[in-house]
Amino acid sequence: AGKVCVVTGGALGIGRCLTHVFALQGADVAFIDLNAQAGAETERLLMQEGARTLFYAGDVAKKEELEAFTRRIEDCFGGVDFLINNACLTKGGIHSGCGWEEFDYVQRVGVVAPYYLTKLLLPLFRPGASIVNISSTRASMSQADTESYTAAKGGIAALTHGLAVSLAGRVRVNAVSPGWIDVGACHDPGYKPLYSRADKEQHPAGRVGDPDDIARAVLFLCDERNSFITGANLTIDGGMTRRMIYDGDEGWRYRP
Ligand code: NAD
Numbered sequence: 001a002g003k004v005c006v007v008t009g010g011a012l013g014i015g016r017c018l019t020h021v022f023a024l025q026g027a028d029v030a031f032i033d034l035n036a037q038a039g040a041e042t043e044r045l046l047m048q049e050g051a052r053t054l055f056y057a058g059d060v061a062k063k064e065e066l067e068a069f070t071r072r073i074e075d076c077f078g079g080v081d082f083l084i085n086n087a088c089l090t091k092g093g094i095h096s097g098c099g100w101e102e103f104d105y106v107q108r109v110g111v112v113a114p115y116y117l118t119k120l121l122l123p124l125f126r127p128g129a130s131i132v133n134i135s136s137t138r139a140s141m142s143q144a145d146t147e148s149y150t151a152a153k154g155g156i157a158a159l160t161h162g163l164a165v166s167l168a169g170r171v172r173v174n175a176v177s178p179g180w181i182d183v184g185a186c187h188d189p190g191y192k193p194l195y196s197r198a199d200k201e202q203h204p205a206g207r208v209g210d211p212d213d214i215a216r217a218v219l220f221l222c223d224e225r226n227s228f229i230t231g232a233n234l235t236i237d238g239g240m241t242r243r244m245i246y247d248g249d250e251g252w253r254y255r256p
Helices: 014-026 036-046 063-077 099-126 145-167 195-200 211-222
Strands: 006-007 029-034 053-057 080-085 125-134 170-180 235-236
Touching: 006 099, 014 036, 014 080, 014 099, 014 211, 029 036, 029 063, 029 195, 036 053, 036 080, 053 063, 063 099, 063 195, 080 099, 080 211, 099 145, 099 170, 125 145, 145 170, 145 235, 170 211, 211 235
Parallel strands: 006 029, 006 080, 029 053, 080 125, 125 170, 170 235
Antiparallel strands: none
16 A cells, blocks of 8 residues: 655655655655645645645644644545654744743744654554654754754654654654755745855765755655664764864864
8 A cells, every 4th residue: 555654844845855755655645834835836746746645734833733634634544654743943042032932832843743743643653654753963062042943853852762662663763863954945946055165065075965865864764674773863964063173173263
């Protein structure tokens, strides 16, 4: 039978790329996104590729929307093979006016929704099912003023090993932690990246990442042959977080 893949935040960016690669593998795709217009366009592209598609326009931060999305998935597809918890956003940090509501909202999108959608889909997961949570290299290091996002990415990284243990024998649960991934092209068809040489060469891989770099890793983790991989968190960042730089290294100076 055809596989069924559920993606959150599937209208644009890495999420759109994920819907596309799963459709190319012959999967049916259900996705939820806040952006109704971009979601409808993504749905049209998927249908052109011949995938059975369900787009639900809604906010993953809302419990009722996740419940309604789950009912639609059950009605349309009956079961689920893959869940990719991808939707997230930032509302800055402690220096930029990120208050109670803003911080709380990012945690609901980035941590509460992945947990609750997993709980809702539990009865629908088929044998061999797999969850991939999209974390970030920012789960383990920070730029200043990014706490709402960083906390959510740390939360989803820990949620990954929690669920991997709780759902042992039923569903494998892994994470991918992307570094700098350029999603500009899918937000704006006329987009031209303007990287400096340093932007690229600071990465040991010599370039910035693109959504396909993440999508290939997600497919790898979902592959049933990789049944020994659960609770893992795969960093895909061109080596950026492995380069150690002290004051004076690589022509770099620390400005206190
Ligand atoms: P993006 O902003 O390009 O796309 C995110 C998509 O999620 C959009 O379609 C948006 O409408 C949707 N979305 C946001 N909030 C939502 C909500 N509350 N309910 C439903 N849909 C919602 O972002 P992206 O760069 O593709 O990021 C995707 C994932 O990858 C995120 O979890 C992000 O944290 C992670 N990530 C991205 C990068 C990067 O450099 N792009 C790096 C590390 C991690």
